[in-house]
Amino acid sequence: MYANIIVDITHEKLDKIFQYHIPASLEEQIEIGCEVVIPFGRGNRETKGYLVGMTDKCDYDPSKVKEILRIADKSVAIEAKLVALAAWMKEYYGGTMIQALKTVLPIKRQENAKVKRRLRLLLTEEAGKAKLDFYLEKNQRARARLLAALLDDKVLDYELVTKKLNITLPVIRALQEQGVLVLESEQVYRNPVRSQKQESVSFTYTEDQLHAIHTFETDYQAADYKTYLVHGVTGSGKTEVYIEMIDRVVRSGRQAIVLIPEIALTYQTVMRFYRRFGDRVSIMNSRLSAGERYDQMMRARDGDIDVMIGPRSALFTPFPSLGLIVIDEEHENTYKSEQVPRYHAREVARQRARMERASVVLGSATPSLEAMYEAKKGRYQLLVLPDRAASQQMAEVYTVDLREELKNGNRSIISNQLHELMQERLEKKEQIMLFINRRGYAGFISCRACGYVPKCPHCDVSLASHRNGKMVCHYCGYEEPKVTQCPECGSVHIGEFRAGTQQIEELVQKEFPQARVLRMDLDTTRAKGGHEKILAAFANEEADVLIGTQMIVKGHDFPNVTLVGALAADMSLYADDYRAGERTFQLLTQAVGRAGRGSKKGEAVIQTYSPEHYSIVAAANQDYHGFYEEEIAYRNLMGYPPVENLLAILLFCEDEKLLEMAAGYLKEYALRVKCSESLQVIGPATPFVGKMNDVYRKVLYLKDADYDTLVTIKNKLEQYIEINSGFNKLRIQFDFNPMNIF
Numbered sequence: 001m002y003a004n005i006i007v008d009i010t011h012e013k014l015d016k017i018f019q020y021h022i023p024a025s026l027e028e029q030i031e032i033g034c035e036v037v038i039p040f041g042r043g044n045r046e047t048k049g050y051l052v053g054m055t056d057k058c059d060y061d062p063s064k065v066k067e068i069l070r071i072a073d074k075s076v077a078i079e080a081k082l083v084a085l086a087a088w089m090k091e092y093y094g095g096t097m098i099q100a101l102k103t104v105l106p107i108k109r110q111e112n113a114k115v116k117r118r119l120r121l122l123l124t125e126e127a128g129k130a131k132l133d134f135y136l137e138k139n140q141r142a143r144a145r146l147l148a149a150l151l152d153d154k155v156l157d158y159e160l161v162t163k164k165l166n167i168t169l170p171v172i173r174a175l176q177e178q179g180v181l182v183l184e185s186e187q188v189y190r191n192p193v194r195s196q197k198q199e200s201v202s203f204t205y206t207e208d209q210l211h212a213i214h215t216f217e218t219d220y221q222a223a224d225y226k227t228y229l230v231h232g233v234t235g236s237g238k239t240e241v242y243i244e245m246i247d248r249v250v251r252s253g254r255q256a257i258v259l260i261p262e263i264a265l266t267y268q269t270v271m272r273f274y275r276r277f278g279d280r281v282s283i284m285n286s287r288l289s290a291g292e293r294y295d296q297m298m299r300a301r302d303g304d305i306d307v308m309i310g311p312r313s314a315l316f317t318p319f320p321s322l323g324l325i326v327i328d329e330e331h332e333n334t335y336k337s338e339q340v341p342r343y344h345a346r347e348v349a350r351q352r353a354r355m356e357r358a359s360v361v362l363g364s365a366t367p368s369l370e371a372m373y374e375a376k377k378g379r380y381q382l383l384v385l386p387d388r389a390a391s392q393q394m395a396e397v398y399t400v401d402l403r404e405e406l407k408n409g410n411r412s413i414i415s416n417q418l419h420e421l422m423q424e425r426l427e428k429k430e431q432i433m434l435f436i437n438r439r440g441y442a443g444f445i446s447c448r449a450c451g452y453v454p455k456c457p458h459c460d461v462s463l464a465s466h467r468n469g470k471m472v473c474h475y476c477g478y479e480e481p482k483v484t485q486c487p488e489c490g491s492v493h494i495g496e497f498r499a500g501t502q503q504i505e506e507l508v509q510k511e512f513p514q515a516r517v518l519r520m521d522l523d524t525t526r527a528k529g530g531h532e533k534i535l536a537a538f539a540n541e542e543a544d545v546l547i548g549t550q551m552i553v554k555g556h557d558f559p560n561v562t563l564v565g566a567l568a569a570d571m572s573l574y575a576d577d578y579r580a581g582e583r584t585f586q587l588l589t590q591a592v593g594r595a596g597r598g599s600k601k602g603e604a605v606i607q608t609y610s611p612e613h614y615s616i617v618a619a620a621n622q623d624y625h626g627f628y629e630e631e632i633a634y635r636n637l638m639g640y641p642p643v644e645n646l647l648a649i650l651l652f653c654e655d656e657k658l659l660e661m662a663a664g665y666l667k668e669y670a671l672r673v674k675c676s677e678s679l680q681v682i683g684p685a686t687p688f689v690g691k692m693n694d695v696y697r698k699v700l701y702l703k704d705a706d707y708d709t710l711v712t713i714k715n716k717l718e719q720y721i722e723i724n725s726g727f728n729k730l731r732i733q734f735d736f737n738p739m740n741i742f
């Protein structure tokens with residue numbers, strides 16, 4: 001037997017695997033992830049390495065292959081566990097061991113020290129409160145918000161304040177000039193926030209919260225490490241429940257990871273964890289530099305922190321004794337990696353928990369079909385929080401049939417009912433969110449006479465019309481002047497097809513000239529910090545209406561928003577994708593959940609051309625189970641995940657002919673090695689984006705009820721690809737149960 005070994009994982013030498021012989025004496029004990037001692041280099045220096053794979057075929061001259069000396073003394077190192085996890089990921093998702101290792105191991109990079117800034121409150125509690133009243137009286141909301149935060153926590157991280165509290169620099173400057181705070185700089189990295197721990201909770205938990213906490217606690221203490229699915233409506237107090245569960249784990253001397261989609265990692269959420277766990281908490285986000293992230297990982301490894309909060313990659317925090325992984329908003333697409341290995345955090349969390357004897361808690365208001373399916377099969381334990389904790393009411397929802405609207409002579413994208421409600425809100429000085437269920441900011445251009453669609457010459461996608469008079473490619477940025485006449489048939493009836501956020505903004509301005517409108521989409525958020533600026537302005541009530549795409553409905557609480565309009569709710573239903581119904585339901589449920597988060601009751605209007613579609617009906621009725629039953633029946637009928645499993649094989653190549661041939665060969669091979677009667681092979685097809693940056697793409701789908709069958713085929717295909725040099729010019733990736741059809 002031979003061992004594939006990676007030497008020195010903390011350095012960039014990562015990308016090489018060395019082969020060693022496994023002596024018979026070690027064959028019994030050795031396993032993947034083990035740290036071993038090997039003779040390395042010319043001088044046969046004793047070096048440690050990780051065993052990442054075993055094989056009986058040697059890629060080198062066997063007489064020159066050296067032998068492993070022994071298993072390292074403390075081969076239960078934290079890294080070894082992650083290496084073992086990487087090995088599992090490689091098997092389960094495909095790709096190389098190096099790719100998997102780069103995903104799970106913290107990698108050190110050299111970089112310059114960054115200056116950290118923080119704000120410190122200079123006023124006494126009393127003076128601060130007086131000042132706060134003054135700001136509130138003057139209606140200086142941003143100033144009030146900052147001061148209120150400083151009164152809670154005397155020292156705040158600058159980034160946290162600007163990015164998460166949505167405070168701009170001029171506001172900070174103003175408070176500095178007034179002697180309220182001081183802006184300090186610090187060279188070394190420490191914890192983003194220093195905060196006082198507060199043990200006491202100011203409210204009593206609901207019955208449902210207590211039940212969830214106790215169930216977890218009882219199992220955990222009995223070392224019965226399960227996976228739980230917390231299904232709780234927005235505002236039902238899920239976060240409080242996680243905090244209590246984490247508290248139990250931390251008190252038992254173990255650590256916890258909390259995954260939260262980056263967009264939902266708001267200042268308020270982060271502070272709740274800090275208040276409870278003080279500086280034993282760390283956050284990971286994309287704004288941290290690589291060096292800072294590495295530092296956080298090392299602090300975790302060295303036992304300096306107990307809780308790590310962050311997006312997907314925080315899953316690989318090298319805690320010495322991990323006890324719990326929480327995944328909030330478990331249904332979010334961002335939990336699936338788009339890079340090889342294309343892993344899903346939910347599945348990897350379960351695997352890591354299995355290996356380390358830890359519990360997993362998944363939470364959502366709209367659980368993914370996958371999670372609920374597992375719960376119904378009894379593999380996850382369901383914990384339900386059906387009501388809002390702080391006795392706020394759920395919003396009242398109205399559905400408007402846009403076809404009827406048209407019949408009644410209203411050709412506007414704003415229905416009469418929505419118009420009336422908007423008018424009322426503007427009069428009451430309450431805020432409105434208008435959500436357009438579609439990515440992109442401008443309409444598709446097409447010829448109404450012949451159907452011609454202008455496309456990007458480098459990417460197989462249609463060009464979108466822009467205000468600046470150009471047509472632009474969203475994928476590569478290519479642009480050309482807008483056409484006024486169809487190049488195919490000469491018709492002048494060529495133009496934008498559907499309303500985007502820009503058009504809606506114009507319409508709202510026209511219909512409500514007094515309204516102050518903000519628009520948030522790819523266009524207005526492209527500039528650095530654009531996203532935060534818009535949210536800050538809306539939070540400060542500098543605008544009455546916020547118009548936007550998906551990005552406005554996630555994770556933000558605006559207490560003064562009492563009306564939400566989903567303008568064309570069914571647009572995402574037309575996507576040619578088996579998850580379209582699920583995505584539409586989740587988005588609408590989230591959108592509706594944005595209305596009435598404060599003390600005032602909210603209303604929501606869902607406008608649609610398909611009011612009878614179950615995704616729309618269920619979202620309007622806030623009926624998760626109704627939706628689930630319909631959707632699972634459809635998945636069942638079609639054999640789609642989670643009922644069956646789907647493996648997408650993506651092929652990329654600059655040479656279109658070669659790509660086609662290769663795709664054909666792979667299909668044939670897959671059919672030949674077929675190890676299941678039920679296996680279906682679909683394609684090869686040209687994906688939605690058939691070409692990007694002059695690289696052509698094809699996709700093949702393999703479908704089978706049994707995941708392991710697909711893994712077996714994937715392994716055989718990987719071998720086949722490796723030994724046939726014809727595939728060298730292609731890039732081939734595997735994607736198990738993809739989040740969308742390509």
Ligand code: ADP
Nearest residue numbers: 203204205206234235236237238239240389390
């Ligand atoms: P979720 O994570 O389910 O959206 P949160 O944990 O954020 O819910 O709770 C929503 C709000 O309700 C928060 O402001 C929280 O402090 C508050 N809250 C949570 N549990 C209770 C409770 N038992 N009584 C009163 N308020 C609560």
Ligand code: ZN
Nearest residue numbers: 447450486489
């Ligand atoms: Zn035409």
Ligand code: ZN
Nearest residue numbers: 456459473476
């Ligand atoms: Zn392009």
